[in-house]
Amino acid sequence: xxxxILPGVLWCAAAAxxxxxxxxxxxxxxxAAIRLGRVGLALCVVLAFRLILLGVGHPVATVWEAVVAxxxxxxxxxxxxxxxxWLVNVTAEEFREQVQMSCRGLFLPCAEAAPGHFLLxxxxxxxxxxxxxxxxxxxxxxxPCPGGRGKATLFVHWLSKQYPGPMPRVRIILxxxxx
Amino acid sequence: MTMQKVQxxxxxxxxxxxxxxxxxxxxxxxxxxPSLKAVSDVKGxxxxxxxxKWTWVMFGAELQGAGRCLDYQPGKLYxxxxxxxxxxxxxxxxxxxxxGTKLTIEVEYTVPERVLPRLRTDPHKxxxxxxxxxxxxxxxx
Numbered sequence: 001x002x003x004x005i006l007p008g009v010l011w012c013a014a015a016a017x018x019x020x021x022x023x024x025x026x027x028x029x030x031x032a033a034i035r036l037g038r039v040g041l042a043l044c045v046v047l048a049f050r051l052i053l054l055g056v057g058h059p060v061a062t063v064w065e066a067v068v069a070x071x072x073x074x075x076x077x078x079x080x081x082x083x084x085x086w087l088v089n090v091t092a093e094e095f096r097e098q099v100q101m102s103c104r105g106l107f108l109p110c111a112e113a114a115p116g117h118f119l120l121x122x123x124x125x126x127x128x129x130x131x132x133x134x135x136x137x138x139x140x141x142x143x144p145c146p147g148g149r150g151k152a153t154l155f156v157h158w159l160s161k162q163y164p165g166p167m168p169r170v171r172i173i174l175x176x177x178x179x
Numbered sequence: 180m181t182m183q184k185v186q187x188x189x190x191x192x193x194x195x196x197x198x199x200x201x202x203x204x205x206x207x208x209x210x211x212x213p214s215l216k217a218v219s220d221v222k223g224x225x226x227x228x229x230x231x232k233w234t235w236v237m238f239g240a241e242l243q244g245a246g247r248c249l250d251y252q253p254g255k256l257y258x259x260x261x262x263x264x265x266x267x268x269x270x271x272x273x274x275x276x277x278x279g280t281k282l283t284i285e286v287e288y289t290v291p292e293r294v295l296p297r298l299r300t301d302p303h304k305x306x307x308x309x310x311x312x313x314x315x316x317x318x319x320x
Contacts, residue, residue, distance in 0.1 A: 102210060149312065149313075149316060158209060161209065161236065169239060171240070172240060172241070
């Protein structure tokens with residue numbers, strides 16, 4: 001046995017968290033999304049922890065660990081580059097209806113040039129929004145990535161609220177205190 | 180409980196009628212209120228007495244409560260109150276200003292006294308300023 005078990009524990013914990021996150025998403029009954037950018041960020045955190053372990057005297061001891069670290073690094077970069085990609089658990093029709101409803105509410109012209117190819121046009125510019133069906137209740141969405149505080153940014157904020165991550169949320173129902 | 184008040188204004192390049200009609204439509208609210216996830220079960224028109232349920236996201240938790248419209252004067256005023264454990268009254272006022280509208284939001288809310296000294300910055304103030312900025316983004320012609 002070479003080195004400590006800490007790096008192994010780190011990789012196992014990261015893998016378990018990834019599996020749990022995916023299972024929660026697949027089983028989620030409420031609208032939820034996996035945003036690849038956030039997965040990339042999580043991988044960066046894991047890699048940062050591994051670097052800390054490296055710094056305190058836990059070297060990469062096996063070829064397998066080097067491969068795992070390499071895959072994690074490539075994943076972090078790849079998911080970071082694909083940060084506009086979301087997986088959402090909704091039917092294409094429901095998603096389309098929601099997009100059109102919110103664009104109407106924002107006075108944000110939204111044209112569907114071809115099925116699943118939307119163009120959002122605001123004063124600040126035009127942004128594409130792609131919708132690709134993976135299964136009946138699973139869509140791949142490539143969202144717009146606007147900067148600033150324009151209507152397209154409001155659209156992305158709204159989308160984030162409608163499709164949060166799959167982690168269960170505490171729900172507090174406030175009862176009316178007045179008679 | 181201590182009553183707190185936040186008030187802020189901006190200029191919107193649109194008519195007072197259009198501004199207040201947009202604000203009075205409850206279904207538009209999640210589009211410009213940063214922490215409001217959804218409204219549902221809307222009953223009644225935009226006038227006084229209309230009710231709805233809301234879902235507010237805070238620190239990863241979802242708070243659900245009810246709202247009630249207190250007053251609606253097209254082109255001039257819209258006011259509603261959130262009911263339940265968190266009580267707040269939101270009043271939107273519109274007045275002609277140049278070719279547009281001066282839009283003012285006033286929020287009154289209660290905070291438990293023991294919490295007050297811990298609030299370094301007023302979270303409602305930031306939220307209200309954000310709402311105003313978002314409304315300007317949406318409604319400016």
